[in-house]
Amino acid sequence: MLQLVGILTAMPAFFAPAEVVPAGAVVFAALGSLLNVTAFALILVDQSTVLVYSAAIIIVVAIYAGAVAVVSLLVPPGVERTVQTVAAIGIALLFQPVVGLLRRTVGRTLYGGRDDPAGTARRVRQRHDGSEAGVAAAVAETAELLRLPGLTLVVDGKVVAIARRTAADVREVEVPISTDGSLALRVVLRPGERALHADDRAALELVALPLALLAREADLSEQLRDARAATVESREWERVTLHRDLHDGLGPLLTGAAFRADAARNLLRSHPDAVDAQLEVVQADLRTALEEVRRVVDGLRPIELQDRGLWDALARRADRVGADLDVPDPPPVLTAAGQVAVYRIVSEALTNADRHGHGSPTDVSATLTPDGALHLVVQNPFAEDTPRGDNARAPGGSTSAPARPGIGVASIHARAEELGGSATIGSDGHGLWRVTVHLPPSVIGTEPSPTPRHRGAVDRA
Structure with a gap:
């Protein structure tokens, strides 16, 4: 749309005969050229210094022509040369800011936070926690901030999180972050790209660090949950073991001793001679029970x-x-x-x-x-x-x-x-x-x- 509007406003001044071109047509031609160059930069410029400076030259020339044309309509003919000189000085001072503005505009529109990887990394780290959902959200936001169609975080050969906004049949490249290959990012290239740009690679290497920290935090949280579950399971197993030792070892011994003590009491008057035999068995059972207690206690702590x-x-x-x-x-x-x-x-x-x-x-x-x-x-x-x-x-x-x-x-x-x-x-x-x-x-x-x-x-x- 920008190109279409620019062409329609610039064509009369460039192609119509001079005698039929109205005085204000130069202003519209300058504005149309500016729109054309802006659209051209947004579509084709890929952070190329030559293209950015070429576009900036065209823009400032168009601004110069438009400014001179407008001012010439308002001032007497004798001061037109002075106006042109002042306009040229102003445009010379304006050239570098236009280059910077053009570069930032194109970069943010097409590549997001690629020009500020440190800020992107800081934003990702501060806005997400170390949960599994937090890691997935951080990967998705990284892909959004860098204008990437898809991004996958791989830790130790395991896919931790995937963020993808395109179909499966896309060009994907893997970017190793660590030298041992334990940390890597799989990147879906933007439409029209044949390889990953060096600036994208540098930004991903920096942003991958907070992503790896979040993934590590999530892994440690999972290990902590597993350790807590294992502690509970171990404690319950110890309780079961202690219960079995007491029930199967001490239970029958103490029960038998109690029954024989009752029997000895009943025989105390009617059969006093049999009481000694019963008490000897009770004594032996109690000694065995004490040994069993020592064994259980020693098993808990020597x-x-x-x-x-x-x-x-x-x-x-x-x-x-x-x-x-x-x-x-x-x-x-x-x-x-x-x-x-x-x-x-x-x-x-x-x-x-x-x-x-x-x-x-x-x-x-x-x-x-x-x-x-x-x-x-x-x-x-x-x-x-x-x-x-x-x-x-x-x-x-x-x-x-x-x-x-x-x-x-x-x-x-x-x-x-x-x-x-x-x-x-x-x-x-x-x-x-x-x-x-x-x-x-x-x-x-x-x-x-x-x-x-x-x-x-x-x-x-």
């Missing part, structure tokens, strides 16, 4: 750990098998979960060393790394051809061969990984069997360990 604290309990455990324990002074304070994990890991490693070490000396050391992590090492000499039970070496004695997985190995690995740590079990290649466990700084507590308690009735039994 009694020795509760009585003596972690490092004293480990020292006592090491003394029983003739091992040497080396810990920092003062010993580090661990969280409740860290105490149980360290106690179980070291106990399992000492049991394995005592079982398969044939009396060889065992060393246990605990150190704190500069970043605050806990490093545990349990090692003892062994013969190259000596199997280690569930920790037996791989055939051939290769130092790089991992230990054959068994219950003990799996238990150590599982307890370390539950706290975000890691475990390595095997030979060091110099005749030492070594269990190395690395636990993160999160196992270090800020509160003192529980004060050892006195033994209660269950413990004295």
Whole structure:
């Protein structure tokens, strides 16, 4: 429409004979040329410097011609040259602003926020949260702001969000953002484009950063929900296990003891000789019940750990098998979960060393790394051809061969990984069997360990 109006207003001044062209036709010709150049720029200009400057020259010449024509109608003929000079100076000063205005107008109309990628990225990050819906809305707004027909966010090879306003049969290119390919954008090209413009690529690389942060936030939120669900499930499973232990173990024992105590009371006068036999059974059942209580309580938290604290309990455990324990002074304070994990890991490693070490000396050391992590090492000499039970070496004695997985190995690995740590079990290649466990700084507590308690009735039994 702009081109049509421009042609109709400019044609009389350019093609009609001079004697029939009215004086004001030059003004309409200038306006028509301006409309034509504007339409031409909006359709064809692709941020090309040559085209932008060419269009700007045509625009300012048209403005100059129109201004001179209008002013010539209002002033005497003697001052026309002065008017032309002043108009030329004004147009020279106007040229650069016209170039900037033309560039911004074309860029915003055809390419949106491509010329201001930082502002586009800031707008996307501030207006959306880290939910799945927020990530999808952010991708859709990015495509809208950059005037892209379609945009897809890909993280670790998985499509996270898609925004598309065109049919499926379109030209699509993939823009890798990270060097390892874990983050990429799939872009649907605009109509008429054969390749992605360098300015589009630069803008997408910058806008992809807040999109990746939003996607990561959404992923962490999902992991948090899964972790909470797993915690609830684990808690319920522990309750079921505790219920089964109490019901199947203590229930029948205490019920039988109660019945026999009633029977002994009934026989006290009529058959006093039979009372002793009943009471002996009751006594045996109660002892068994107390042992069952100790087993259940020890399964929840080791009694020795509760009585003596972690490092004293480990020292006592090491003394029983003739091992040497080396810990920092003062010993580090661990969280409740860290105490149980360290106690179980070291106990399992000492049991394995005592079982398969044939009396060889065992060393246990605990150190704190500069970043605050806990490093545990349990090692003892062994013969190259000596199997280690569930920790037996791989055939051939290769130092790089991992230990054959068994219950003990799996238990150590599982307890370390539950706290975000890691475990390595095997030979060091110099005749030492070594269990190395690395636990993160999160196992270090800020509160003192529980004060050892006195033994209660269950413990004295």
